[in-house]
Amino acid sequence: MAEPITISQRQWxxxxxxxxxxxxxFVDRQTMLAADRIATxxxxxxxxxMMENAGLQLAELSRLTLGGVAGxxxxxxxxxxxxxxxxxxxxxxxxxxxxxxxxxxxxxLLRLRPGxxxxxxPMLAAGVRAAVAGHDLPHAxxxxxxxxxxxxxxxxxxxxxxxxxxxxxxxxxxLAGLGSGPVISLDIPSGIDASxxxxxxxxxxxxxxxxxxxxxxxxSLAEGRRFSGVGFxxxxxxxxxxFTELGIPAGAWFAHGPLVRLG
Amino acid sequence: xxxxxxxxxxxxxxxxxEPPSGPPLTEEELKVGLLREVDLFAGLSxxxxxxxxxxxxxxxxxxxxxxxxxxxxxxxxYVIKRGRVRLYRLTPDGKQLxxxxxxxxxxVGRMAWLGQQLTDAYAEAIExxxxxxxxxxxxxxxxxxxxxxGVNIIRYLSGRLAASERExxxxxxxxxxxxxxxxxxxxxxxxxxPTEGGTAIDARLTQQELADMIGxxxxxxxxxxxxxxxxxxxxxxxxxxxxxxxxxxxxxxGG
Numbered sequence: 238m239a240e241p242i243t244i245s246q247r248q249w250x251x252x253x254x255x256x257x258x259x260x261x262x263f264v265d266r267q268t269m270l271a272a273d274r275i276a277t278x279x280x281x282x283x284x285x286x287m288m289e290n291a292g293l294q295l296a297e298l299s300r301l302t303l304g305g306v307a308g309x310x311x312x313x314x315x316x317x318x319x320x321x322x323x324x325x326x327x328x329x330x331x332x333x334x335x336x337x338x339x340x341x342x343x344x345x346l347l348r349l350r351p352g353x354x355x356x357x358x359p360m361l362a363a364g365v366r367a368a369v370a371g372h373d374l375p376h377a378x379x380x381x382x383x384x385x386x387x388x389x390x391x392x393x394x395x396x397x398x399x400x401x402x403x404x405x406x407x408x409x410x411x412l413a414g415l416g417s418g419p420v421i422s423l424d425i426p427s428g429i430d431a432s433x434x435x436x437x438x439x440x441x442x443x444x445x446x447x448x449x450x451x452x453x454x455x456x457s458l459a460e461g462r463r464f465s466g467v468g469f470x471x472x473x474x475x476x477x478x479x480f481t482e483l484g485i486p487a488g489a490w491f492a493h494g495p496l497v498r499l500g
Numbered sequence: 501x502x503x504x505x506x507x508x509x510x511x512x513x514x515x516x517x518e519p520p521s522g523p524p525l526t527e528e529e530l531k532v533g534l535l536r537e538v539d540l541f542a543g544l545s546x547x548x549x550x551x552x553x554x555x556x557x558x559x560x561x562x563x564x565x566x567x568x569x570x571x572x573x574x575x576x577x578y579v580i581k582r583g584r585v586r587l588y589r590l591t592p593d594g595k596q597l598x599x600x601x602x603x604x605x606x607x608v609g610r611m612a613w614l615g616q617q618l619t620d621a622y623a624e625a626i627e628x629x630x631x632x633x634x635x636x637x638x639x640x641x642x643x644x645x646x647x648x649x650g651v652n653i654i655r656y657l658s659g660r661l662a663a664s665e666r667e668x669x670x671x672x673x674x675x676x677x678x679x680x681x682x683x684x685x686x687x688x689x690x691x692x693x694p695t696e697g698g699t700a701i702d703a704r705l706t707q708q709e710l711a712d713m714i715g716x717x718x719x720x721x722x723x724x725x726x727x728x729x730x731x732x733x734x735x736x737x738x739x740x741x742x743x744x745x746x747x748x749x750x751x752x753x754g755g
Contacts, residue, residue: 278724281675347587347600361591372586372598 248387249419251445251467252301254498259488261470261499263454265432268483269396272450275479284352287473288319291449292326294471294496295423298447299331299388301496302419307335309387312416314409315342315353316393316427322353323423323449324392329356329363339366339386341379343393343406376408383415391422391441396431396453401438410439419444425453426464434461442466450475451485452499468499535607535614537579539656543648552642556632561585567623567631568609576633577609583629589620601626611636614653662717676724679714681752684734688743698734698744705739 264272276282300306313328315321325340332338342349346357346369361367368374374382383389391413393406402410410428413420420443425431428440431453446456446465450473455461457468472495477487491497541549558581561567567578567585580602587599587608599621602608608623613636634642643650684701692699705713711721728734733749735742743749 274723278675278720279677279727281678345587345598345600364592366593366595367591367597368595369598372601373588373596 248417249302249304251419252298252498254301254469254496255493256500257470257488257490257497258492259490261488261490261497262451262480262485263457264451264480264485265454266396266399266430267432268485269431269451269453271483272475272479275482276475280476280479282474284319284322285355287449287475288322288352288356289326290473290495291323291423291471292328293330294473295323295327295390295392295421295447296330296334298445298469298471298496299327299390299421300334302421302445303387306331308337310337310339310385311388311390312382312386313338313340313390314393314413314427315340316395316406317342317344317348317353318350318395318397319352320392320395320423320427321349322356324390325353325356325360325365327390327392327423328365329360332360332363332365337366338364339368339382341374341382341409342367342369343403343409345369345372370405370409376412379409380412380415383412384417386416386418388418389413389416389420391420391427391443393427393441395424396455398428399430402428402440407439410441413441420466422446422465424449425455426461429455429461429464431455434458436460436464440464445469447471448499449473451480451490456499470497470499471495535577535656537605537607540607540649540652542652544646548646552646553632555641556634556638558630558632561625561629561631563625563628565625567625567629569622570620572610574635575609575611576635577607577611577614577639578623578631578633580604580606580608581630581632583625583627583631585629585631586624586626587621588624589622596622609633611639614639614657676714676716676720677728678752679716680710680721680724680728681749683710683714684741684743685749685753687741688746688749692743695742698742699746701741701743703739703741705741707736710741 276287277284299311303309311331313324315324328338328340340360346354349357370376370379393409394402406427420441422441422443422445424447426441426443426446428438429436432455434455434457440460442464444466447469448456449471452468452470456465470490472491481487541552544552568576582604585602585608587602588596589599591597643653687701687703688699691701691703693702707721707725708718711718725734725736729736733745735744
């Protein structure tokens with residue numbers, strides 16, 4: 238008699254987070270850029286503050302999804318911009334909570350923008366493993382890391398990308414979905430246009446996307462809809478007045494907490 | 501010269517130095533102090549470059565050889581003439597972490613007064629490389645002989661300064677708008693004249709001068725002024741600033 242086939246139980250589940258009572262508007266790239274400018278140039282909320290908040294909520298969503306991270310392995314794919322900075326903060330926090338975290342960079346470290354660059358040292362001090370794809374770790378070994386991982390976080394490219402991703406991102410985008418764990422994209426799946434939802438080249442197919450401040454319209458349009466998976470939204474501390482100034486109706490989007498599920 | 505370097509480098513007579521070329525440094529490169537040959541030797545004639553190449557020792561470094569490492573105890577800069585060099589550091593668990601891939605025309609090494617301080621970095625040839633190097637003393641001699649090298653260094657260092665100011669600005673808790681408001685308030689107390697619709701400051705300041713005063717770039721100042729103009733807080737025309745909403749400027753300056 239044949240052995241019964243046991244299907245291993247999925248080791249993760251996206252959390253049942255509250256949905257905001259007020260409708261959450263979706264914004265395009267230009268609006269988000271303007272909001273970020275008002276925050277940093279006028280109000281004086283520094284990039285590092287926003288990055289810290291984004292990374293903490295990303296770590297928290299990952300923790301909730303895995304039902305605890307102690308002893309679990311998490312791979313974070315990082316580009317060179319602020320999205321990568323959020324990913325590195327998440328790496329530091331997750332390592333602090335007992336996870337085995339490996340950050341794979343798409344480019345050499347000196348290509349990082351100053352904000353994310355400032356995250357490298359604290360991240361390494363927290364015991365996070367790090368390697369630059371192709372230089373410090375061959376792609377075959379990265380594939381192994383991803384396949385063994387309990388979760389993969391996509392912090393390659395943020396909302397500012399227009400057009401297809403740079404060729405150096407291609408291999409990592411291709412590897413992101415190799416594992417059996419969840420793929421969580423930060424802000425917008427890498428390769429998806431934040432405004433139009435179009436996919437001009439390869440893109441990360443996420444199980445969940447954690448949008449920052451307000452979700453980008455690309456999450457609900459064209460291919461972005463399918464590639465984003467389940468949408469979540471994180472409060473990164475931007476006052477609502479920034480958005481009302483930009484003509485967006487205000488709402489108590491985070492009345493239930495700093496992490497909400499998009500309806 | 502450091503022990504490691506001695507092990508890997510073998511001296512070779514230098515071929516003629518080609519005139520330096522390459523795109524201008526990006527802001528990131530400036531911030532981390534990635535100097536290029538073109539920054540040092542721009543504007544020199546082929547004959548002058550030839551003369552320099554005769555005075556600076558030229559060396560080859562084979563694949564896998566270290567050009568420089570934190571173990572080197574002397575200050576020396578290395579100009580990559582041919583081949584490629586990988587700059588890396590070690591993580592706390594002893595693994596290599598790649599910082600940059602550098603090719604022809606890039607400069608690695610340590611020299612405090614040029615702000616080259618990647619002290620924990622190793623530089624390894626990933627293709628057979630041809631490298632020339634100089635010490636602070638040799639650079640001093642070059643400046644004596646070719647003053648334009650000195651001028652190039654000043655230009656490079658001011659570029660780095662501006663880049664690091666912009667960086668501080670992004671990280672700063674006090675925004676450009678607040679700094680501008682504080683400075684304008686100060687100027688209006690000294691030069692302010694009541695005028696139709698507000699207080700005029702006839703200090704004859706260009707946007708660049710104003711930007712310099714508050715330690716920002718002209719571009720950031722222009723964006724900030726445009727935003728304040730849009731909100732009818734101030735107006736700026738022909739080097740004349742008019743404060744339209746003095747209470748709001750006071751409020752910003754105090755913030």
